[in-house]
Amino acid sequence: METKHYIPVGSENDFMLQLGKVIRLGERELAIFRTSDDLWFALDNKSPHPKGGPLSEAIVSGHYIYDPLYDWKIELSTGLVQAPDEGQVQVYPIRVVNGEVEVGA
Amino acid sequence: MSNIKREQLVVIGNGIAGISTVEQIIKLGGSFDITVIGQEPHPNYNRIMLSYVLEGSKTLDDIVLNDWKWYEDNRITLHTDVTVTGIDAERKIVETDKGITVPYDKVIMATGSSPFILPVPGSDKKGVIGFRNIADCTQMLQAAQTYKKAAVIGGGLLGLEAAKGLVSLGMDVTVVHLMQDIMESQLDHTASEMLQRELEGQGIRFLLGKQTTEILGDARVTGLRFKDGEELEADLVVMAVGIRPNVAAAKLSGIEVNRGIVVNDYLQTSVPGVYAVGECSEHRGACYGLVAPLFEQGQVLAKHLCGVEGQPYEGSIVSTKLKISGVDVFSAGEFMEQAEHSVITAKDDWRKTYKKILMRDNIIVGAILFGDVSDSASLQSMIRKQTAMTEEIYHSIMGTECAGKGKGKAFSLEQMPDDEIVCGCNGVTKKAIVDAVTLQGLTTVDEIKACTGATRSCGGCKPVVEQILQSVLGDGFKTAGKQGICACTTLDRDEIIAEIRAKGLTTTKEVMHVLGWSHPEGCSKCRPAIHYYLAMLNPVTHQEEMESRFVNERMNANIQKDGTYTVVPRMYGGVTTPEDLKKIADVSLKYDVKVVKVTGGQRLDLIGVKKEDLPKVWEELDMPSGYAYAKSLRTVKTCVGSQFCRFGTQDSMGMGAFLEEKFERLDFPAKFKMAVNGCPRNCAESCTKDIGIVGNDGGWEIFIGGNGGTKARLADSFCKVKTDEELVEICGAVMQYYRETGKYLERTSEWVERMGLDTIRTAILDDPKQRKELVERIEVALQQVEDPWKKVLNDEKLRGTLYQDARPVSSK
Numbered sequence: 001m002e003t004k005h006y007i008p009v010g011s012e013n014d015f016m017l018q019l020g021k022v023i024r025l026g027e028r029e030l031a032i033f034r035t036s037d038d039l040w041f042a043l044d045n046k047s048p049h050p051k052g053g054p055l056s057e058a059i060v061s062g063h064y065i066y067d068p069l070y071d072w073k074i075e076l077s078t079g080l081v082q083a084p085d086e087g088q089v090q091v092y093p094i095r096v097v098n099g100e101v102e103v104g105a
Numbered sequence: 106m107s108n109i110k111r112e113q114l115v116v117i118g119n120g121i122a123g124i125s126t127v128e129q130i131i132k133l134g135g136s137f138d139i140t141v142i143g144q145e146p147h148p149n150y151n152r153i154m155l156s157y158v159l160e161g162s163k164t165l166d167d168i169v170l171n172d173w174k175w176y177e178d179n180r181i182t183l184h185t186d187v188t189v190t191g192i193d194a195e196r197k198i199v200e201t202d203k204g205i206t207v208p209y210d211k212v213i214m215a216t217g218s219s220p221f222i223l224p225v226p227g228s229d230k231k232g233v234i235g236f237r238n239i240a241d242c243t244q245m246l247q248a249a250q251t252y253k254k255a256a257v258i259g260g261g262l263l264g265l266e267a268a269k270g271l272v273s274l275g276m277d278v279t280v281v282h283l284m285q286d287i288m289e290s291q292l293d294h295t296a297s298e299m300l301q302r303e304l305e306g307q308g309i310r311f312l313l314g315k316q317t318t319e320i321l322g323d324a325r326v327t328g329l330r331f332k333d334g335e336e337l338e339a340d341l342v343v344m345a346v347g348i349r350p351n352v353a354a355a356k357l358s359g360i361e362v363n364r365g366i367v368v369n370d371y372l373q374t375s376v377p378g379v380y381a382v383g384e385c386s387e388h389r390g391a392c393y394g395l396v397a398p399l400f401e402q403g404q405v406l407a408k409h410l411c412g413v414e415g416q417p418y419e420g421s422i423v424s425t426k427l428k429i430s431g432v433d434v435f436s437a438g439e440f441m442e443q444a445e446h447s448v449i450t451a452k453d454d455w456r457k458t459y460k461k462i463l464m465r466d467n468i469i470v471g472a473i474l475f476g477d478v479s480d481s482a483s484l485q486s487m488i489r490k491q492t493a494m495t496e497e498i499y500h501s502i503m504g505t506e507c508a509g510k511g512k513g514k515a516f517s518l519e520q521m522p523d524d525e526i527v528c529g530c531n532g533v534t535k536k537a538i539v540d541a542v543t544l545q546g547l548t549t550v551d552e553i554k555a556c557t558g559a560t561r562s563c564g565g566c567k568p569v570v571e572q573i574l575q576s577v578l579g580d581g582f583k584t585a586g587k588q589g590i591c592a593c594t595t596l597d598r599d600e601i602i603a604e605i606r607a608k609g610l611t612t613t614k615e616v617m618h619v620l621g622w623s624h625p626e627g628c629s630k631c632r633p634a635i636h637y638y639l640a641m642l643n644p645v646t647h648q649e650e651m652e653s654r655f656v657n658e659r660m661n662a663n664i665q666k667d668g669t670y671t672v673v674p675r676m677y678g679g680v681t682t683p684e685d686l687k688k689i690a691d692v693s694l695k696y697d698v699k700v701v702k703v704t705g706g707q708r709l710d711l712i713g714v715k716k717e718d719l720p721k722v723w724e725e726l727d728m729p730s731g732y733a734y735a736k737s738l739r740t741v742k743t744c745v746g747s748q749f750c751r752f753g754t755q756d757s758m759g760m761g762a763f764l765e766e767k768f769e770r771l772d773f774p775a776k777f778k779m780a781v782n783g784c785p786r787n788c789a790e791s792c793t794k795d796i797g798i799v800g801n802d803g804g805w806e807i808f809i810g811g812n813g814g815t816k817a818r819l820a821d822s823f824c825k826v827k828t829d830e831e832l833v834e835i836c837g838a839v840m841q842y843y844r845e846t847g848k849y850l851e852r853t854s855e856w857v858e859r860m861g862l863d864t865i866r867t868a869i870l871d872d873p874k875q876r877k878e879l880v881e882r883i884e885v886a887l888q889q890v891e892d893p894w895k896k897v898l899n900d901e902k903l904r905g906t907l908y909q910d911a912r913p914v915s916s917k
Contacts, residue, residue: 018652066629
């Protein structure tokens, strides 16, 4: 992915720690996670499990999430599914500027 | 290996032998286009585990080793439900019954074996089966539903496992065996007798020294007749007298066949380019019927095909482990003593254990263990390595040294070669396990399982994996080896609760921090569990942590695979009104609900509601949440009862609605279902509920621990009461006792079995003071609950956070 153009998606306060939220960008759905140490992550809101399903309702632990439907463990920073399962979710850059959350997509 | 065009490899047989060889080839980087042809309509599954499927402790899905995706991912062409009819060695083509022909450069025959069906009159009758594949297993499961009496012919490993499975399915089972001793090919007389006694205790009957001469019946079997003229009634007969290598295709193709397909030390058959592995093969006069040899063969063959240097196959030392829960038997090598052997034995009738070690010229050559098989791994390794008996080994195994230190020394990690296969089912070597422990810092067998696959299948190698783990970790093992509630901790449920109480811990974060969790924020297993325990211990002061709830309980709705949700409003006691039905219909239409389903718990389920619509749907329904998503009281199913039914002796609808309203919204360790019946006809099916209540003329009878789900269990009669007040009191006490002693996710069916019905009875029925206290505690907890849908509707922020998606603030 080349240079990003960042899209503002809301105020920092709309996002709670350890609770995912969905952002709709046209056809695309991203899941935004804010971890307990106040770091931000954006991923495609689609589990890499063959049966799919959303990720936004995952349980968040540290910098990992547990897929709400099939319990796959996924690393937030890389989107990599942890062993023994395999796969990867597309991740996107995300930043907070003056209290505004912006996603690079 | 430097060929430009990839060689065509055809594997005939889609079982463990063929596929484990393919897995080895892939691991070695072999460059083949692989086609697998299998006779069964399934992907590769673990045949060894069929006995667990029969016993009910595993499902068919659990025993699949390579799912369809695996074949796809490895670009393997798979033909299932296809039988190979022959190999045309001249044209280098494999021919099948479905008209498919596949050209080959190399062929691996891994056709396995079939049960040997005794050639006695009547052996073709309905109800006479082998025990070899999923189809046999399914047939046995079905038969157990209609028929009562089963006979298993053959008292070997497979026969005994089949018999135990059928006993678990509720059949009367008799094992008929030609010899006087069961498992005589693996055990001596003493061990065989101990095993027989143990199995008799588990409900299996034995007829020994009986030769079956005829199978009786018309179209379906009705019994067996023996040589001595005696007869045995049976409406299901399982033949487990032995197996026969499947050699038909090989024979037709002109390949040399003796009992099995004859192979040399590189698994080559008499035809160039054609190999055979597993139970269909015969190597140096031996046909093997166990998993370890076929794995060892597969390894040698894979190396040979990939051009990797390797030792030839020189035969296997077989060892046996019986896969029946609660019966530990092990035998390996030469177990029958001859004049040339010197023998050490120790039989302990009190502990019901038996050990026997056989030596030739002081070299350990065979062993039998019964009851305590903890030394099986080291003994197997010693036999394989032809270890000489020493004082140290003797003391360690015979337990004559002081307890502690000496144990485990006999297992030497250094002596085990790196490439020795520890887990035969999944082909995991010692080195792979050692690497997983040292390089990835794993400390439990579960972690090793997740990482390497070892112990994933039959579990027979668990003692060896444990010993490797122990040897590698040294002193670090003692604490690391203990199993906690999940991989984040070594503490079990009771220890965690004691710590929470003693230290006054209040949040999941605090628990994990103070009790030294390895992941500071836990995992999807422990976070919801700890959250439950905290709320159960401190109902008044506990602060709800949404982020520690599993999705359904956080959203107050059940997530579906497409990300939509279901909404189930309360219908207390399964009773509704025309007004409510009209409302449900209107809302369903307005919000485009995909399906309205009548649930098993007598209410309506609106399926396919969008996440953002959930609060609106709840608002317009204006009914309480039915908690269909929660580990909480789900429904109280009722029959019509005395209000209308001519048989009714009690007002089941009224009592059901009352109980549902009284105990709803409270968190339990797992979901909780109830039923109230107005008479013993039991139309609302109390026997499969956590608490089932049956009315009679003089009061009520209470049943607990029933389950109609994954593991069905009939409820136990708990007690009878005379008045409605007593009924409500006992229900409350049982619920609270379960809340306080149950493990998270443990249903009452498992809880009753773990605790023992008598313990629960003593705590609640024999101790009125304790009963009263339990009721007081549940009342306190009940005062804290509120309807979760109302709560969301009254909290604008919560509503926005959980249910509304965000959109770009302004598009540029």
